[in-house]
Amino acid sequence: MKTLSLIIKREFIAKVRNKSFIVMTFLSPLLFVGMAVLIGFLASMNKDSITQIAIHDEAGYLKNDFKSDKFIKYTDLSAMPFEVAKDTASNSYEGLLYIPKVDSLQQLLDKVEYISEDSPSIEFISDVETVIDSALTSDNLKRLGFDAQKIDEAKANSELKLSKFSGGESLKGLNEIKVAIGGVMGYLIMMFIIIYGNFVMRSVIEEKTNRIIEIIISSVKPFQLMMGKIIGNSLAGILQFLIWVIVGLILMFVAQSFFGLQMGAASVDPAAMEMAQQSANISKLQSYVTEIMNLPIALMVVSFIIYFIGGYFLYSSLYAAIGAAVDSETDSQQFLLPIIMPLMLAVYIGFFTVINDPHGTVATVFSIIPFTSPIVMLMRIPFGVPVWQLILSMVLLFATFTFVVWFASKIYRVGILMYGKKPTWGELFKWLKY
The missing domain is CATH 3.40.190.10 (Periplasmic binding protein-like II)
Structure with a gap:
């Protein structure tokens, strides 16, 4: 455990002291807020023309x-x-x-x-x-x-009233709001996996290229080195993500409060805003807020953290194995597609299946399968998920993570000292037998 903690510390410090990491940590929020302000400015120009x-x-x-x-x-x-x-x-x-x-x-x-x-x-x-x-x-x-005039006068616009069997009132568009909330959390997990999984892979490739790995591997076990890289890079990524959120919120507050700038395409003229506010149904807005507050927010936050950790560790193990098997990022491209495809499939299932049938067979199955559950299950939780499905999904996720770590460590152990030859899929399977 002491060796693992040293590796984690080394990876974390090496990452946060990197100049590109420091620059992008503070430059990215500026770019995002600047882009939002630019979109708002262009949208206002379009409305004036x-x-x-x-x-x-x-x-x-x-x-x-x-x-x-x-x-x-x-x-x-x-x-x-x-x-x-x-x-x-x-x-x-x-x-x-x-x-x-x-x-x-x-x-x-x-x-x-x-x-x-x-x-x-x-x-x-x-x-x-x-x-x-x-x-x-x-x-x-x-x-x-x-x-024709009488026909127009005879036309009627009906409004379907939605209610629950329990007697409460249901609201239009509530499913879309639930999917949007779950989708944002799932999308954050997917982007974190892709960005920081690549960091793990690049770190392994860099040490192989510089021939430092022979010295390191003589003192620690390959499994410890792989886990140290995964955890160390994840901690650096979480730190960077938190800084982005804090700095981004501060910049958006400053832009809106002191400069009067609007974010995104929501920039509209004041007269239109005033008319919209006057015609808005306040009671209906309060109903939406009440419905959102009635969602299992605590469960969603806890589940997000669990799936965030489990999903990242699961995929980062595969990224580390790929980094050990190749000598350059160019060679890694042939192995990245099988990793990215489950994530893309999860997003597709989430937005096109969960919204229509959150408790259907397709949504339920893919929310339990470990490679897609971090995204699909987070989209299903706002609709209410049976406890046994949630527990089964989490158990399978971390069980699969344990298996994948063992699986990836066998490739990592052999590939970390292999140079000069691009491995094939067949050779990767052979390494599993060593």
Whole structure:
């Protein structure tokens, strides 16, 4: 144990004293906050700009149906000849909406044309098609003898009320909130595994390249060296992560409080914010807050820590084994895909399966399988997970970690002293027999 603690201390100190580690520890929050501020600034610029669209309606059927708003302004150039309107639009407008002369409105079904140098957005195309469809539908109703205005007045907008068998009220979008909370925790685990697992692998490769490993291995067992690297790098990573959170929160508070800058795309004009606040249903907001507070927050935090440790140790053992088996990062690429694939699969299962059926067979099975459970189970916990599934998942995770450490240490023991030859999958299996 004393030897292991010395290795952990050595790895931790070597990592935190590294210049790149120190620079990125304090530079990364600045970059993230700066990016958020830039996105907010660009979003505010987009909201201030108005798209100018010209209309040339030869038949006069639709020009009055296109209404300007605070984002798009339509200008009628129908009085000009088409070629003149086209030249004018090419110089002064984003595009020209051309509505040719036809005998009846129904002939415009596929004849309206939008002319511009740049391709329009899908949203703009959809809005234009909606206006055309509405006009054609109204014309169809009139031709068939129906009153379009009365039909519009007869339309109803229903609202489904959600409740629980226990008698309490349920809320719309609550599943999405639960998945988002679990997804953030799972994503943090995945990113930590990938980033700091690579640190472990690079550390092993660097010592092999510098031929320091022969000296080290003469004093300690390969298993102790591997575990020391995993734990030491994880402690350095946790320290860096905590510094990022603290510095990032301080910078965001300063940016919002003293400079009045908004973060991300949520930057909107004050008038819109005031209207949204006036129209918001305060009681419904309180209901959402109450529902979130009723989630098993303590269980989620404890589970996050357990799966964080178990998942990182599980994958870092494999990263260490890969580092021992190769001589350079380039050679390691062929072995990294099998490690990353389970993590990507877990994210896919979490976002596309858990949200629709959190207690279904697929979500349940993958929340128990050790290589995907750190992500999938964290997404399921807000929905309520049976205790036996949670315990089984954690036991299997740490049991698999123990097996993988033994498995990886056999590769590590042989590969750590191998130089000059890129190993194949077959050779890795042979090393397991030594």
